[in-house]
Amino acid sequence: MIDKPQATKMKSPCFGQRHVQIFLLFTSIIVNYVAKFNAGVAVVAMTDAATTNPNFPEYKWSDMEKSYILSSFFWGNFITQFPGGYLCRRLGAKRTMFISTLGSSLFALLLPLCVNWGGWGIYCGIRIVQGLFQGFLFPCLHAHLAAWCPVSERNRLGALANTGIECGTLLSMFISGLIAASSIGWPGLFYVSGALGLVWCVAWLLLAANKPAESKFITKAELDYIEGSQNITKKVESDEVVQKIPVPWHAILTSLPFWALVVARSAHSWGFSTLQAELPSYMKGVLNMDMKSNAFYSALPYLAMWCMSYVYLIVSDVLLNRKMASLTVIRKTFNTCAFWIPATGLICIGLLGEEQKNFAIVLMTISVGSNAGATIGSALNTIDLSPNHAGILMGIVNSAANVIPILTPLLVGVLVEDEHNRVQWQLVFIIAAVVFASGNLFYLIFGKMDLQPWDDKDYLSKKWEQNSELPHKVLSGHVFAVTAICTPAATS
Template identity: 65%
Template sequence: MTAETNTGPMLGQRHVQTFLLFLSIVVNYIAKFNAGVAVVAMTNAESTNPNFPEYNWNEMERSYILSSFFWGYIMTQFLGGWLCRRYGARLTMFVSTIGSAVLVLLVPFCVPWGGWQAYCVIRVGMGLFQGLMFPCVHAHLANWCPASERNRLGALANTGLDFGTLLAMFVSGQVAASSMGWPGIFYISCAVGVLWCIGWIIFGADSPRQSKFISKAELHYIESSINASSKQEEKIETRQIPVPWKAILTSAPFWSLFLVRCTQSWGYSTLQAEIPAYMNGVLLMEMKSNALFSALPYLASWVMAFVYLIVSDILLTGGTLTITGIRKTFNSLASWLPAISLIGLSFLDSSQKTLAIVLMTVSVGINAGSTIGSALNTIDLSPNHAGILMGIVNTGANIVPILTPLLVGIIVKNEQDRVEWQVVFIISAVIFFVGNLFYILFGQMVNQPWNAADFLDQQKAPICQEEGQAAKANAKAIEALQNEKQEKDNNT
């Protein structure tokens, strides 16, 4: 009679933590990406609510606003990983979200006297706070996800990217066109952030052992699964494990992940930030319909995230594909098909609105596979250093959204010129293709040797052994010289 395998409760605290991570991404993405709709509403009051101030910002100034968030965002990625290891995800994510929520509330009060420059300063501050979040998300998932559920729970948490963007696009457009006007976008963004912080303080926990609500069965299930996957007899606190910087920075699988996340960010951020402007300028769509159709691709992306999740579970449990096969296959679909769609999109104009919307929807929807395809690869490579890896990867990936709006500002001098947008989309398509090619060739989906808690000790052992052997050899050489000298003295 075989012992029954402990699979933990079907619904437990690991799912609560996953849901809280999902919501954290949603509320932060609402604050982060409402600017794509807000700047259109703030510069074209006739398309929304004419009872609120309108600002005469040119395309380059609008591009500065859209990219300014990332000026701050890239500065705190490493800090986020360090703070998470030092103080835990619970405190760090709380500070990240409450700081961003307070700052987004300042926009309606500061822009009237400070103009687009004040808006940029606020978004830089928001970026500084939100930069702490994703390293914590990945470290938190590594602490809470049993090995067999890592792909599922990680993907579920990351569906917040699509749902948050969906709400930022759709709700922001509807609010801007309502009696609240464009200031209402920022009031709502602040409110949902504060509500999440309250729930996080109550239910969030840095690890299963620190949770006040977890059952003993679930605690044992999570810890035994994580320990077994790490081949450790005892669980060592992640924050106590030294970071093997040299091994990480000379790892080909890590750099393939870094590159593919950067190229993925380029294509995605181009669409994410510029869809409202493209629809308003090239497709000649008003804000109400613009908000609906700007959000439609992200609705498709959110739905497709669950499709990818279900398919990957079926393929994994059935043994049809390994995690390596799933990651590379899904990431290829998520990169190369949108690349083709972007090229097609670049040749359409206002007489082909329906086809343009279909291609945008397909491009963003299929791109949802990149979450399972590559976003979770930090945990594959090293659960012990997932937060640090995410800090490095996210720094590079979020330098890109600084560049894409600025590139659009340089290329697109007339937002109604389809040919200028053509250049933007074709560049993104090529970058999509190249990044995924490197990931296929060099990416890996297994724990790297440097994930081991005693990796640095193992590296030092041979050196110490060599030093000991050298010392012995030197001692023998000295002894031989002394003996030789003694013999000469005796002979004389």
């Protein structure tokens, strides 16, 4: 154990294996998001080949069938979020994340071969399986962050890893449009995403380690720095200890700060999935933009989002290091910007038509760009509440949040009967705005950024001891009272 004075003087290595692990996490999100979100462009290309490459098959799928395709990924993704936290505790993040990305990538390669004979149904089936595999990703990612990040760098490194969300979404929107219009056509979308995933799997096997002590490449100085930082706070136990820590289910499920996080992430999922999954269809139907322009303008908001993620990161680092604001203030302020600005933007977008397409693009860019603050605002809150149970918490949070993208495309399929009807899109955007705004309000009131008592590895045993002592104390009190009544009083 390193004492506090010694640890606080320990110099932080400028670059080391913790940064390699963060880069691997960053790229894991990218390759999985490219496979996850290329469906928005793929569905348009596969049903309107004239706008991309007419040399490849075109399918006559209804709007409802396209909605099933867009939502099917999340049917599988939601199922494995919760088991993903447990699997990560048993197998470690290295093996679990490898299985997750390998499975998703292999099925991406299969899709062009199967869709010709299976149609939209087989497309849905493969995306469900991809979702099942990718459901393991984020619970492991948060557990890996808790194991590798020094406490003082946790906000910075965690945010850096999660910027893969914005980068992956950007690449998916932009590259997918270019690939679909190229000589390899829409099948290339799946071949490229599958190949990227396989390359990442090789790099992960060579460079990743479940914890600093297992890394072949880490220096002693960096190992002492990471372990010393974590020992001071006693927030993160070793993998062996974490596997033996019982999960305090009752304490977690009755924790209001935890439910505030669940509500916030679910609200974010609703608003973000509305923008991300339906953006190509909205731009094509209402703004009347062809596929090549659609690919560029669809990617533009996510370029802003990726850039803004670093702006939020730098600002939070400056505010924390100079002690100008607490972590609680930073998280809630950033989350408010990330939720309420897009909520306003969505309502305004619903009021615009084809003649105002430039203004609509500006509003989309501002709305999606400002949403980047949700990573620092709420996504990393699992590690604040409980580093030892970060994977389990993320599994529960993502299980709830991933139900939402199942519903939003289906809701759009019901509400938007004519994709050219601006009024029907208005209702979709208003609903998303209300969810955005109310979810953040709940988080502002009940969200906490403090380590919770149930993170303690001995929490359940201490609770049991307290409960077992109570009947003993009550019984002792009754015995004392009975003895006092029955014993004659002393005479003077």
